[in-house]
Amino acid sequence: MAINYKDAGVDVDAGQREVDLIKDIVKKTQSKDVISSIGGFSGLFNLDLEKMKNPVLVSGTDGVGTKVILAHMLDKHDTVGIDCVAMCANDILCQGAKPLFFLDYIATGKLVPEKMSKIVEGVAEGCIQSGASLIGGETAEMPGVYQEEQYDMAGFCVGIVDKDKIIDGSKISKGDIVYGLSSNGIHSNGYSLVRKIVFDVAELDLNQKYGNLDITLGEELLKPTKIYVKEILELLKEVDIKGMSHITGGGFYENVPRMIPDGLCAEIDASVIETPEIFKLLKEWASLKDEDMYATFNMGVGLVFVVSENDKEKVEKFFEKTDLKLYELGQIKSGDEKIELTI
Numbered sequence: 001m002a003i004n005y006k007d008a009g010v011d012v013d014a015g016q017r018e019v020d021l022i023k024d025i026v027k028k029t030q031s032k033d034v035i036s037s038i039g040g041f042s043g044l045f046n047l048d049l050e051k052m053k054n055p056v057l058v059s060g061t062d063g064v065g066t067k068v069i070l071a072h073m074l075d076k077h078d079t080v081g082i083d084c085v086a087m088c089a090n091d092i093l094c095q096g097a098k099p100l101f102f103l104d105y106i107a108t109g110k111l112v113p114e115k116m117s118k119i120v121e122g123v124a125e126g127c128i129q130s131g132a133s134l135i136g137g138e139t140a141e142m143p144g145v146y147q148e149e150q151y152d153m154a155g156f157c158v159g160i161v162d163k164d165k166i167i168d169g170s171k172i173s174k175g176d177i178v179y180g181l182s183s184n185g186i187h188s189n190g191y192s193l194v195r196k197i198v199f200d201v202a203e204l205d206l207n208q209k210y211g212n213l214d215i216t217l218g219e220e221l222l223k224p225t226k227i228y229v230k231e232i233l234e235l236l237k238e239v240d241i242k243g244m245s246h247i248t249g250g251g252f253y254e255n256v257p258r259m260i261p262d263g264l265c266a267e268i269d270a271s272v273i274e275t276p277e278i279f280k281l282l283k284e285w286a287s288l289k290d291e292d293m294y295a296t297f298n299m300g301v302g303l304v305f306v307v308s309e310n311d312k313e314k315v316e317k318f319f320e321k322t323d324l325k326l327y328e329l330g331q332i333k334s335g336d337e338k339i340e341l342t343i
Helices: 012-027 067-074 080-093 113-130 191-201 217-221 229-235 251-259 277-286 290-294 309-319
Strands: 055-063 098-108 133-141 151-162 177-182 243-246 264-269 301-307 326-334 339-342
Touching (some): 012 133, 067 080, 067 191, 067 217, 098 113, 098 229, 191 217, 191 277, 251 301, 277 290, 301 309, 301 326
Antiparallel strands (some): 243 301
């Protein structure tokens, strides 16, 4: 009996229909420096280096983790793409890099063009928010690895920074101020624990509202990760940011120390943070300890950064004109622990 690729579960025609659906979506993200078109074997980006003395390329790759399972369950696919871009763009931002371009990879059991185009819509929105051009990607149909309705995704971002302006924490010194910027909820980390709490421990319904949530639990859990690129790049024109930490997996305890030099410690008072309701509910439902919460989740702060005390007024004035909540979390002191968190 003769069989073909489609009989084996891979629909090449569906892949072409997806490309047709997303062409205009992708084009909206692209700057004048993109010199390739979607559907080619690679993405081409013209690198304009005139304004930099010693340009350094900065790259980052990440995924959305098990948050995609909730997207499957709720059949809502237009936000996880934002998450994917955010996880990469916020990471390279921590070195002071401006995102240039982004590529995505989506693997699925059965390619449904309309579903894939929704995912790419989210990726495109994330690229617009971060100022990155979406210059390529890949959708892989992989029956036998994924169930038909399942998919997973990852992304790759490249940015640029002048070598003299790389932010690596080395300038942080005693007496500097530690600030935090508000998150948009859980973002994209800790979802294996979230799902265990929601489905196995508390046995909740994603379509219901709980506690003081003003939206359903499912809507809350699919809120996309906040992208901090535009605000931070603008702030860098006014002040010298000495260190930044993207609060992702591992919460405060793992991520803040990554920017702190040896012999110094970030003394942080977490009580000043307006903790979103979802974190309070998760803690209550699973009887979690505060230390476990701050070691897993962002708890309302998605980005932490350090500046000189001399820049305090400039920083606080800058964020008065943004939608982000700014928290003065504490300051840098001498110590070997790198973080001292008061909850």
